[in-house]
Amino acid sequence: MPAVSKGDGMRGLAVFISDIRNCKSKEAEIKRINKELANIRSKFKGDKALDGYSKKKYVCKLLFIFLLGHDIDFGHMEAVNLLSSNKYTEKQIGYLFISVLVNSNSELIRLINNAIKNDLSSRNPTFMCLALHCIANVGSREMAEAFASEIPRILVAGDTMDSVKQSAALCLLRLYKTSPDLVLMGEWTSRVVHLLNDQHMGVVTAAISLITCLSQKNPDEFKTCVSLAVSRLSRIVSSASTDLQDYTYYFVPAPWLSCKLLRLLQCYPPPEDGAVKGRLVECLETILNKAQEPPKSKKVQHSNAKNAILFEAISLIIHYDSEPNLLVRACNQLGQFLQHRETNLRYLALESMCTLASSEFSHEAVKTHIETVINALKTERDVSVRQRAADLLYAMCDRSNAKQIVAEMLSYLETADYSIREEMVLKVAILAEKYAVDYSWYVDTILNLIRIAGDYVSEEVWYRVIQIVINRDDVQGYAAKTVFEALQAPACHENMVKVGGYILGEFGNLIAGDPRSSPLVQFNLLHSKFHLCSVPTRALLLSAYIKFINLFPETKATIQEVLRCDSQIRNSDVELQQRAVEYLKLSSIASTDVLATVLEEMPPFPERESSILAKLKKKKGPGAISVTELEDSKREGGELNGGSDRGPDTAAMSASNASTPSPSADLLGIRSAAPINAAPAGAGSLLVDVFSEAGPAAPSTAVNDDGFLRFVCKNNGVLFENQLLQIGIKSEYRQNLGRMYLFYGNKTSVQFASFTTNVSCPGELQLNLNVQTKQVEPLVEGGAQIQQVLNIECLTDFSDAPLLNIKFRYGGALQNLTLKLPVTINKFFQPTEMASHDFFQRWKQLSQPQQEAQKIFKANHSMDTEVLKAKLLGLGTALLDNVDPNPENFVCAGVIQTKSQQVGCLLRLEPNAQAQMYRLTLRCSKDSVSQRLCELLAQQF
């Protein structure tokens, strides 16, 4: 037992601790503890009132027992009693017990809060500090409720002792973290910020943690701290190592405070005030210069403190990302650390360089260190350092060095630690895809990946290689050849069998000409792996076999034989059995033509965010990969697969944004300022992309409330799209009823919360239209799509559109948007076929002036006959041939079905190609319908 140290000794406690230490076994220890617990319990329950010292001693013993890992269920009351002792050590032990063992017994909290209140108002700084420490240690909501308004006052009061201010600042920080709603700085803000100027370095050190946290949450209110922080930092950085006395740590002036100041500045953009910015840049340069000076001490503490400031300064430089000179200097400094003998520095340099690699100013400078980093990956003895090296290689990779980096990562994989293999595999797969220039390299890389680390190749990775091979016909033959070769290894990974089965099933024909890989050889090779594989792989192989039957009729008999054998057709696994039975039947019943249709080559996959990237992000958690990186790779991905299928729709939308005239636009000429886009439409492009031919794409970010005009002549498409959300529409109409499917796609990797949609019919529209829907699920996972069905009933004709309002939270921010739903009166058209004679008869019947609506307008889109026909058909009417004496003109007829009545409509469209004009005439049995249809249609051509 050591000599009793300073302060008060508690002999009984020391004896007890010795006893415990002398226990030979866990059982003996428990026995001794139980004995002590029984003793303490009896003392606490005893009739004799305990004196303060004994109470303190027993409470302390209980604390010790608790810290050993045993449960303590009594003694709280005694500890609370100690709080009101006037002896400092008793009070201190009481507070310690409460801090460690607090329990949300409300009765007790009230008593504790009472004691704290007394100490806070005692004006005795030591007692006040104890009370503040307790609040900071417990930090419960009850305490925040009781003290959150009191502590700011203590913090800024002129007569508060420095030590109390320090405790108050951090106490407030803790309460702010637990209950931000209860800590209202308001009137105190400016005085708290000015603590940065305090004479006492300790006060500044404590206050800056509070200020940093508050600035992160309320940057605007605290922005005056920037200039104060810069001048404080400048004073420290330029001070001699002895100026700050005890705040100098191993010849480094105030390292903790310096780091905190640099961290605080990272809550803000670069200072706007030129003088402040100049001063700050000077500070950063001084810090970088100091790193080059010879050390003032050989102690590691000296270099650690100095480098802590340096790394924080580099973080700030990276955060600003605007000073190329500083960025490059930072990179050079880190480059020196890459070869430092201290493992810690190498680790941090690798980590910090990772963020430098993403800055355009320093990316090239980082790349010059590639050999050192590769060397680190190979030779570092600590796995966490190797992990950093792998991360950095990933971050510095671009087209110029992708082949080298991927090769190095692949060779490292062979010996890599199990803990990081999966992530390495994902990274290799992403780099190979992102920077693939020739696809044979990509296919080789992924197959190598499966060969080397097959167990760590997740489904996403091999799905992806298949998606890419299917979408790129220039690589299919090579892929077939390569998987065929890979499968010849006596032991190959099951993932290889999956990829092999799929690719040969699709593209085996491309290598079948070579007798060494004739159809039967291919089949036998695949089938030799069959029995070693799991059920899902076998299922995949069975599908490959049936595809073989289609590709190579000569294998039919052999394969049918295999399907027919008991181990397939009577397999105990339902899925396998079903496939065997169905494929066997299919192959024997279906004609070659049917077989060829059923087993046709897979169509290209629609382009979407790389599934591997999504997986890596999930693994790393949101925020691990920057949004830009994501967008980058998406773009690259699109390129890789020969264009994204989203193109036409977005283009269509932007085009119509740019050129949709307002309904009140003048008929002739005035709108000539608007772009006239009359490029001829390509033959194949009908409904969907007629608009995409038009004009340069305008940014599609604005909420397009007339977006629905694009849907007058079509029922399906993308209604809205921005960075976060895509809304697609499919709709169908019959008589006066319609059904609309809305697809809400979350384009991000982050969940949308509180997702609600509301469809409303404003004003009179609710009398005309009846729209019913069910509420959607409130959560939309990242990358997921949810669907909503609207049932629509047209009661009577209408002019307005229903509104769709969408609200959700994305990363905490509320998103709110309102769109017009493309439900227009023409959707309820029933086409009416009629002969020329009938048409003109009815046309004459509808001769009252109100029944007719007419517009003459300039062509906004192609005047190609086929395009026009497609649009008119999309309108829902019947397009009548041989009615109009002028074959250039179009006439249509239809009946609009509403619940209350039917409205007959006749339409005549007269194009004038020379003048690039149209005349549109509508005659309907109801005036309002003529007007509305005319408005809608005048904007479609």
Added chain:
Amino acid sequence: MQFMLLFSRQGKLRLQKWYVPLSDKEKKKITRELVQTVLARKPKMCSFLEWRDLKVVYKRYASLYFCCAVENQDNELITLEIIHRYVELLDKYFGSVCELDIIFNFEKAYFILDEFLLGGEAQETSKKNVLKAIEQADLLQENVDFQTRLFAV
């Protein structure tokens, strides 16, 4: 900082300080996991490791490991020096501190820590000022003892 743990080479926990609210069960689980991870590391390895979504900074002094968990954006090197300063404070107070001092005077180790770090942030980094606060408290206690004795007489 989210928490600080002191444990021996045998894995015995000597001090635990939590700056975030966690249940006892979670605390025990974290302790067990982290002690195991850190003890398994070899001497020349770096002092930082990624653990769950935190960074762990640790250093061994004689038979004791000092281990801090900080948030991702926190500075590793300065945390390493937080540990060192705490060791210096213990050393100065106990006079060449050893594991036994911390076992037998665990409450003092907590008091010193509270003067140095509060709510997981540095409250006072000057060695003199921290020790002055602790010694004042010791002195105060002696005076109070003296006074009470005086009254008792």
